[in-house]
Amino acid sequence: MIRQCYKHGFNRDDTHIILNFFDWVIRLPEAFKGRIKSVIKKVEEEFKMEYVPIWERDAEKRGEKRGMEKKAKETAKNLLMMRIDIDKISKATGLKKEEIEKLASKSH
Numbered sequence: 001m002i003r004q005c006y007k008h009g010f011n012r013d014d015t016h017i018i019l020n021f022f023d024w025v026i027r028l029p030e031a032f033k034g035r036i037k038s039v040i041k042k043v044e045e046e047f048k049m050e051y052v053p054i055w056e057r058d059a060e061k062r063g064e065k066r067g068m069e070k071k072a073k074e075t076a077k078n079l080l081m082m083r084i085d086i087d088k089i090s091k092a093t094g095l096k097k098e099e100i101e102k103l104a105s106k107s108h
Contacts, residue, residue: 002040006047023054073103080104 001022005015028036033055072093079089080103090097 003043003046006043020054073099076100076103077107080107 002015002019005018010018072095076089076093076095076099079092080100086097086100086104089095089100093100
């Protein structure tokens with residue numbers, strides 16, 4: 001599939017959209033992931049392209065999201081210690097007021 005996309009002139013982004021669709025529609029067993037990765041790597045080398053499988057991108061996104069949430073909570077705790085209003089903290093961090101109130105109750 002990836003080879004055909006590149007042969008027919010699809011760019012990297014279009015190829016990712018197509019592969020994401022098939023990855024969503026066809027759930028392959030875990031045992032195939034290693035083989036799929038090696039085939040994709042071979043095709044990428046052949047066409048000088050890079051494809052990052054959806055499961056790897058999802059893991060990266062989850063890690064980034066957790067990191068951002070952790071940072072927002074740390075910032076909220078610092079702002080609470082500075083006695084900043086919860087509404088302002090919510091606006092600054094993007095956290096819900098209820099979540100900030102939980103953080104405030106834990107810190108007392």
